[in-house]
Amino acid sequence: MRYALFLGCTVPARQMNYEQSARAVAEALDIEFVDLPFGCCGFPLEPISRVKAFAMAAHNLMRASEEHLDVVTLCSACAETLVKTQWLLSREEALLRRVNRELKKLGVEYEGEAPRVLHILRVLHDEVGVENIRRRIERPLRGLRVAVHYGCHYMRPSEAYGGFEDPERPRSLDELVEATGAESVDYPGKMDCCGGALLAMSEDVAREMAAKKLRRLSALDVDALILICPFCAIMYDRYQSLILKEGRIPVLYYTQLLGLALGLEPDALGLDLNAVSVEDLLAKVM
Amino acid sequence: MIVDVEEIDSRFLRRLKSEFDESYLSCFQCGVCSASCPVIEIEGRFNPRRLVKMARLGFKDRVLSSEYIWLCSMCLLCEERCPQGVRIPEVMTALRNLAVEEGYIPEPMRRIQRLLVESGRLYPIDDFTAEERAERGLPEVEAEPEFVKRLAG
Known part of the structure; x- marks a missing residue:
C-alpha cells in the first residue's frame, strides 16, 4: 500500500502529534507514505473565492496524478475539499472553465485528474481492514x-x-x-x-x-x-x-x-x- | 418580513444563479435546515432558511451586508437533510464570495487571504517549527509553497 501523504496547513505546524502518530502507525502496518510538494487544500479560501479555492485543490490533485498515486489526508477538511473539487469540476463545466482561468497563472490546466482521495481512517478501515488491525494488536x-x-x-x-x-x-x-x-x-x-x-x-x-x-x-x-x-x-x-x-x-x-x-x-x-x-x-x- | 419590491435586484439574482446553480430556487421553506443547525442553538439570530429566502427574493444589499452569512459552521448537516436537494452551505459560500466582490470582507477573512498570498501557509513553518519537526524525525516541508501564494491572490 503506497499513498501520497497530504498534510495540509494545520497538521505539520500545529498538530505534529497527529502527523507523528499517523506516520508511526503507517509504518507498523506496512503502509508507505510518499511526501509530495502539496500546499493548502483550498478550504480556508473558499469563503473568499470558491474558484480560487478549487484551483488550489485541483493543482494538488494534479501533483498526485503526475506520480500516479492515491492521496491520503489526515485532516477531514482537506479530504472533503479535494473530493468535492473533483466531483464539482466533473459536473459543472462553467466552473471548470473559471478554475482553469485561475490555473493559467501557473501555465497549467486541470483535465479532470482524479486520484482517489482517502482520509486516513478510511485507509485503516477499508484498505487495511478492521479484522487485520485486530490481529495486529499487541x-x-x-x-x-x-x-x-x-x-x-x-x-x-x-x-x-x-x-x-x-x-x-x-x-x-x-x-x-x-x-x-x-x-x-x-x-x-x-x-x-x-x-x-x-x-x-x-x-x-x-x-x-x-x-x-x-x-x-x-x-x-x-x-x-x-x-x-x-x-x-x-x-x-x-x-x-x-x-x-x-x-x-x-x-x-x-x-x-x-x-x-x-x-x-x-x-x-x-x-x-x-x-x-x-x-x-x-x-x-x- | 415585509417585501419591498424596490429591494429586489434582478442582476444579483442572475449572478447568484450563474455563480452557484439553480437548486436553491427549489427551496420551499420547510425549515429543516434551521431545525438541524448547530449554530442556531447558540446564536439564535443565525437562520439559514431565512437567508436562503432573502437571497431568492433578490435582496442583494440586505443579504450581502449581513454578518450572518459568515456564521455558518459548514457542518453540512442541512445539506444532507434538505428534501429539495438544496446545498445550503454552498449557497452560503456563494453569498460570501459575492459579498467579498462587493467589498464586504470581514477582517479575519482578509487576514487568511493575506497569509496565503504572503507565505503560502495559514500556519508558518518558521525556524522553530522546522527544528521541532527535525527533532521529532518528521521530514522537511516546503516553507512557502509558491503555487499557493500565486493562486491565493
Whole structure:
C-alpha cells in the first residue's frame, strides 16, 4: 500500500502529534507514505473565492496524478475539499472553465485528474481492514471507555463522497476503536460539530459549540475523546482549559490510540504534545 | 418580513444563479435546515432558511451586508437533510464570495487571504517549527509553497 501523504496547513505546524502518530502507525502496518510538494487544500479560501479555492485543490490533485498515486489526508477538511473539487469540476463545466482561468497563472490546466482521495481512517478501515488491525494488536486496551467524535467533513457531503457511509450514523471509527480492545461509548451529541470552522469569524460561538460536547462528556466519565481531524483537536484539546473549569478529558487522535494498541511507545506517537495531559490514560494502558 | 419590491435586484439574482446553480430556487421553506443547525442553538439570530429566502427574493444589499452569512459552521448537516436537494452551505459560500466582490470582507477573512498570498501557509513553518519537526524525525516541508501564494491572490 503506497499513498501520497497530504498534510495540509494545520497538521505539520500545529498538530505534529497527529502527523507523528499517523506516520508511526503507517509504518507498523506496512503502509508507505510518499511526501509530495502539496500546499493548502483550498478550504480556508473558499469563503473568499470558491474558484480560487478549487484551483488550489485541483493543482494538488494534479501533483498526485503526475506520480500516479492515491492521496491520503489526515485532516477531514482537506479530504472533503479535494473530493468535492473533483466531483464539482466533473459536473459543472462553467466552473471548470473559471478554475482553469485561475490555473493559467501557473501555465497549467486541470483535465479532470482524479486520484482517489482517502482520509486516513478510511485507509485503516477499508484498505487495511478492521479484522487485520485486530490481529495486529499487541497491547489490547481492554477496560478503556472512550467517546468517539467523527466531526463533519469525514463523511459529508455524502453525495460527493459517493456515500461510503451513513452521513448521520457512521460506524467506521467505532469499529476501529473496538478493534483495539477499547469500548466506544454511545452518547448524546456524538455527531455534533466542533465549531472549528467558525473560530476565525466568531470565537465565542465556536467555543460554545465545542463546550456543549465537553460538558456532556465530563458527566459521562470516559477515559478519552477520540478524534480524526486537527480542527476538532484545536477545539476540544487546545481550548479545553478555557472551556471546562474543572475535570479534564484527554483528547487523542485515533492514530495515537491505535499506536498504543499496536505496542508503540508514547514518545513515538507525539503524546507529549497533547494539550490535556494523557498521564492517567497511559498509566491505565501501559 | 415585509417585501419591498424596490429591494429586489434582478442582476444579483442572475449572478447568484450563474455563480452557484439553480437548486436553491427549489427551496420551499420547510425549515429543516434551521431545525438541524448547530449554530442556531447558540446564536439564535443565525437562520439559514431565512437567508436562503432573502437571497431568492433578490435582496442583494440586505443579504450581502449581513454578518450572518459568515456564521455558518459548514457542518453540512442541512445539506444532507434538505428534501429539495438544496446545498445550503454552498449557497452560503456563494453569498460570501459575492459579498467579498462587493467589498464586504470581514477582517479575519482578509487576514487568511493575506497569509496565503504572503507565505503560502495559514500556519508558518518558521525556524522553530522546522527544528521541532527535525527533532521529532518528521521530514522537511516546503516553507512557502509558491503555487499557493500565486493562486491565493
